[in-house]
Amino acid sequence: MPYIPIGCNCSCCTDVTLRQFAFICNLIFALFAVGVIICGISYRSHFVQYQEILPQDDLLLAYIPYIGVAFGILYVTSSIVILIGVVRTRNSNGNILLICGCIIGWASLFLTSLHALYHLIIFEVKGIGCEIRKCLIKIFRSYHEDKNAEQLVHQLQQDFSCCGITGPKYWYNDFPDSCFPKRNIQSDNFRIGCKYPISKWLRYSLGVVTFIYVASHIMHIISLISAGCLSERMVLNRLTDILETDLENEEDAGYISDDEDSDPKTR
Structure with a gap:
């Protein structure tokens, strides 16, 4: 049965290159996620200080810094799990860690997308200034x-x-x-x-949040795709090793004879 790729076909990359690319991508994203946590903590004081002037019927707006910190922690967790999986790619547990990190990453990506979409709809309908x-x-x-x-x-x-x-x-x-x-x-x-200045401040703050969302989504998708490609390569290598081992065992057991293959009279 021919092999049908279910993920990305990275045959043009060697195992070492793919491993290094996945490691670098997730390391950069982990550092970026730490920056997201720091931004959330720094913005927390401003949002708490001026919480009375924020729309009271939109609870998620008042808790944007806390949500940013929570998503940052999820990003860091996902990146660290994937990084450990990349380091342990020669071990069978490495692929499990890669899969777990990708699951956490895609779940956090889905939640952040819902949160961003919610605020985009709310602000377009209500209007911040009013x-x-x-x-x-x-x-x-x-x-x-x-x-x-x-x-x-x-x-x-x-x-x-x-x-x-x-x-x-x-x-x-x-x-x-x-x-x-x-x-x-x-x-x-x-x-x-x-x-006017308060509306400008809030729009600027939300602009920063939007930039962080977009940048994190782009970086996160790249890091997750690289981890997924590495995981697929590990599975294929593992299957190849199993097939080669089975063939060697069959030859050693006498199921395949080199003399029979070379002599047409024995066929």
Whole structure:
């Protein structure tokens, strides 16, 4: 029965070349995944700090840093398992590790794709600016009633160099000192409303997340394909060794005689 390739046909590559390529790809991706974890941790403080201004009906948005860290851990786990499998390719356990790493990798890739698609649909339908404006209105209206809202308003206006929701007119010339640079009322007040820089910040943050998603998907697919090719090559080599061993055993047992093959009279 002829061999029908079920994966990638890497006959043009030697075993050593394929092993080195898979190792390098997954090592680079493992380092990239560590960077994803670091980015998630660094963004966590910002998202937690400004959680009140994020759309409250979209819980996944508020937990983007935590989700990024979780996916980063899955990426690292997948890459490490594959790297160990690459190192142990001469052992029968190496192929099992490669398969397990690929399963973890494809599962994490599927989950990240669903998460990215969900946010893409949500943001296209709702619009970031409108949602942030609603949250800001709620916070600014509680300025004189809630001490926490008052502190948050001051923090937002100082951190984003803004004044009011859509501009200084919101305060009717009764500006809080947070509308001034470094809360110095002797200087000129901020002219831009908080809605615009906050929307810009959130869009930039989500742009960074989108870039990480796209880059991780590309790198992850390459690393998983290389691991899959190496796994297939290991299976084929193993089958070849078994067939060669069986043929040698048959020859040793006398099932195939060189004299009979060479003498036509015995046929």
